[in-house]
Amino acid sequence: MVNKLIKAKQNIFILIVLILTIIFMAFIFLNKESEINKGSTIELENKELDERLNEFMKNVMSGGPGIDGIPPIDNPKYLSIEEADSFLDNKDVVFLVDYKGEVLVYPQKILVWHEVVNGEINGEKVSITYCPLTGSAIGFKGSLSSGETTFGTSGKLLNSNLVMYDRKTKSYIPQLLGMAISGESKGERLKEFPVISTRWENIKQNYDEAKILSDNTGYIRNYNRDPYGSYINEGNYYDSGPPFFPVMNKDSRFQDKEVVMAGRINETPFAIIKSSVKEKNKIEFEISGTKLTAKYDDSLDTVRVFDESNKLVNTFDVMWFAWVAFEPETEVVQ
Amino acid sequence: MNHTNKLLKIIGQKKPLTVGLTASALFFIFYLLSIQHISVNQEDSFSFSVVDDWADKLTKIRAPFQWEPIAVFNIFGIGFFISLNIVLGFLLAALVFFNISVAIFSYSLRRVCSIESDKKSIGLVGILPSMFTGFACCAPTFIIALAPVLASFTLFFIQIQSFLIPASISIMLIGLYWSLSRITEAHFRIVELKVRK
Numbered sequence: 001m002v003n004k005l006i007k008a009k010q011n012i013f014i015l016i017v018l019i020l021t022i023i024f025m026a027f028i029f030l031n032k033e034s035e036i037n038k039g040s041t042i043e044l045e046n047k048e049l050d051e052r053l054n055e056f057m058k059n060v061m062s063g064g065p066g067i068d069g070i071p072p073i074d075n076p077k078y079l080s081i082e083e084a085d086s087f088l089d090n091k092d093v094v095f096l097v098d099y100k101g102e103v104l105v106y107p108q109k110i111l112v113w114h115e116v117v118n119g120e121i122n123g124e125k126v127s128i129t130y131c132p133l134t135g136s137a138i139g140f141k142g143s144l145s146s147g148e149t150t151f152g153t154s155g156k157l158l159n160s161n162l163v164m165y166d167r168k169t170k171s172y173i174p175q176l177l178g179m180a181i182s183g184e185s186k187g188e189r190l191k192e193f194p195v196i197s198t199r200w201e202n203i204k205q206n207y208d209e210a211k212i213l214s215d216n217t218g219y220i221r222n223y224n225r226d227p228y229g230s231y232i233n234e235g236n237y238y239d240s241g242p243p244f245f246p247v248m249n250k251d252s253r254f255q256d257k258e259v260v261m262a263g264r265i266n267e268t269p270f271a272i273i274k275s276s277v278k279e280k281n282k283i284e285f286e287i288s289g290t291k292l293t294a295k296y297d298d299s300l301d302t303v304r305v306f307d308e309s310n311k312l313v314n315t316f317d318v319m320w321f322a323w324v325a326f327e328p329e330t331e332v333v334q
Numbered sequence: 335m336n337h338t339n340k341l342l343k344i345i346g347q348k349k350p351l352t353v354g355l356t357a358s359a360l361f362f363i364f365y366l367l368s369i370q371h372i373s374v375n376q377e378d379s380f381s382f383s384v385v386d387d388w389a390d391k392l393t394k395i396r397a398p399f400q401w402e403p404i405a406v407f408n409i410f411g412i413g414f415f416i417s418l419n420i421v422l423g424f425l426l427a428a429l430v431f432f433n434i435s436v437a438i439f440s441y442s443l444r445r446v447c448s449i450e451s452d453k454k455s456i457g458l459v460g461i462l463p464s465m466f467t468g469f470a471c472c473a474p475t476f477i478i479a480l481a482p483v484l485a486s487f488t489l490f491f492i493q494i495q496s497f498l499i500p501a502s503i504s505i506m507l508i509g510l511y512w513s514l515s516r517i518t519e520a521h522f523r524i525v526e527l528k529v530r531k
Contacts, residue, residue: 013511020503064492069396155397218385220403220415222373244488 044187053181059248060163060172060181065155067165072116072127072152077214078104081204084212087223090201093231095137096210096300097121097128099193103210105203106130106195108231110213111137113221115162117213118142118150127151128195131162131175132228133245134322135238135259138175141191144168146184159325160245176262176318176326197317198300206299247325253332256321261303262330263315265290269327273334274317277303285333294333335522337514341432343522344439354435362427369400371420373413381408392418398496422499429506436513443521 041057044050084105088094093108100122111117111130118127125142127150142149149168156163158174158181165172171183179189203210215223229236237244239257254260260271268288277283283294292313294305305313324330335343344350366372384405385391394402399422403415 016507020500020507061489062492064495065397065400066395069400071394071396071402218387219391220383220385220406222370222413225373227370246489 041182042184042186046187049187053179053186055248056158056174056177056181057172059246060156060158060174061245063155063157063245065153067155068152069155070113070115070153071219072118072150073110073114073213073217073219074118074150075218076117076119077216078211079214081208081210081212084214085204087215088200088212089232090199090204091232092200094198094200094203094212095128095130096196096198096203096207097139097193098196098207099126099139100124103207104128105207105210105212106137107200107213107215107223108137108197109223109226110215110217112226112228113219113223114217115153116151116164125150126193127164129162129164129175132226133157133160133162133237133243134176134319135257136161136176136262136316136318136322137195137197138178138316139193139195140178141193144180144185144188144190157245159247159322160243161322161326174326176322192314194312194314195316196300196302198302202300243319243321247321249325249328250321251324251328254320256319258320259317260320260323260332261294261305261315262318262323262327263305263313265292265313269323269330271318271320271323271327271330271332272303272305272315273332274303276334283333287331335519337511340514340517340522341436341510344517345432345435347439347525349442350435350438353438354431357434358427358431361430362423365423365426366414366419369419371403371415371417371423373415374411379408379410382406399499426499426502426506429503429510432510433506433513436510436517439525440513440517443524 044053084107088107088109095106095108095111097104097106102121104121106117106128108130111128112132115131116127116129118125120126125148127140127142128137129140129151130137140151142151144166146166146169149166151164151173152167154163154165154172156172159176162175163172164175166180166183166185169180169184171180171185171188173180173185173190178192180186203212229238231238234240240255242256254273259274261274261277262269262271264270265287266289270285270287272283272285272294277294277296281296285292285294291308292305294303296302297304302317303315305315307313345354363372382405388404391402391404396402399419401418403417405416407414407416
């Protein structure tokens with residue numbers, strides 16, 4: 001009798017543990033459910049592109065967080081230079097947007113925790129995106145053929161790079177590709193605008209009227225601490241060591257974390273070794289039949305690329321390993 | 335004597351209670367550090383702030399078993415984030431407390447009783463998984479801290495990350511039950527005799 005009672009108690013305990021485990025599993029499953037609900041994917045007429053995008057999609061992997069687990073800033077607030085100076089140090093990396101007559105500055109120490117800022121510049125929907133794992137900040141216009149949209153963080157990575165999603169069609173868009181690889185918008189390229197990576201001291205010297213993204217983001221984060229290391233001190237993720245996640249293509253011509261200015265001319269990708277331009281001050285080169293000039297801009301410690309008519313060609317800073325992982329056939333300028 | 339009574343009797347003793355409480359307090363702090371809910375670089379010397387839409391954010395999931403912080407309490411440069419993870423942390427710390435207390439009690443009986451030393455602390459193994467659940471943006475916190483040594487294991491840890499908290503709780507519950515099953519009323523009498531001596 002006593003033995004039976006003990007056995008019954010044991011069974012009840014095991015049952016409770018099982019129920020708890022099932023509840024936890026259900027919690028995990030519900031989490032996964034929201035991840036895979038990303039809309040139907042279309043098949044493109046351009047078979048080569050379709051295959052390439054499908055290959056990208058196959059290599060998308062979880063970075064850990066769920067959809068918008070890295071929360072985009074959807075209602076950005078801005079401060080004056082004087083106000084922002086209280087939480088920014090001279091050497092802090094900031095991203096400058098000088099577009100349609102507005103000068104907006106996005107501190108890296110805020111973007112590292114949010115990765116996407118959805119806002120408007122002179123009435124146009126725009127998104128400033130930053131991926132800390134690939135060191136790339138790119139501006140995208142918030143419109144697709146399906147209409148105006150905003151972007152979220154999918155919690156996924158491709159080649160260690162942020163995979164955004166279009167909130168309207170749920171299409172996945174790797175930041176460095178700038179093109180949807182799934183969903184209704186598959187094959188559609190986002191329109192970019194220039195985002196310059198520079199230091200806070202350069203903004204103070206050159207842009208009196210700049211408006212700076214406030215650290216009052218609506219979220220609680222420690223904006224004084226960068227989880228990946230520091231752009232001021234050396235010997236951390238940003239300048240050394242391998243990427244954390246697997247990549248599709250590797251190229252050992254340069255160190256993984258070498259900073260290149262990357263862009264595309266007529267869909268031909270190119271990468272300019274930033275330190276080479278800084279050293280030579282100016283490099284002339286040709287991509288896809290277009291003559292280009294890369295010039296070092298001392299005032300912002302950046303490189304700008306111009307075409308023959310002196311029109312700015314959009315390029316962005318990115319770590320070499322990430323660019324070559326997406327674009328193994330990239331042309332290299334040094 | 336049922337397991338609840340055994341547990342109450344064990345934590346009623348000074349040594350298991352003291353060691354158990356100390357261990358669970360340390361665990362709680364390490365857990366909060368691992369999920370970045372304790373931050374040592376906050377500027378305000380003393381402040382408390384709550385996000386405007388705290389009711390919406392309270393249940394917002396950032397990653398498996400990680401919720402959005404809704405308030406921060408800053409004191410002398412240290413920030414304490416408040417989220418549902420505090421509740422989960424308390425639950426885990428309570429299990430650590432019970433497991434450690436029972437392990438200490440069993441350990442004190444090792445020379446005079448038949449409790450086998452290799453089986454008495456199974457539940458303690460369950461502490462480990464919960465320490466690896468923290469995420470910073472795109473990668474597990476401990477991977478960032480230990481990279482590049484562990485960089486090649488990143489994917490593996492992300493795949494098992496969802497199961498770490500359930501594993502931690504299940505192992506600690508089963509371990510606690512197992513440990514308590516091995517303690518009889520006679521063991522308590524032996525302890526009482528030892529105390530009297």
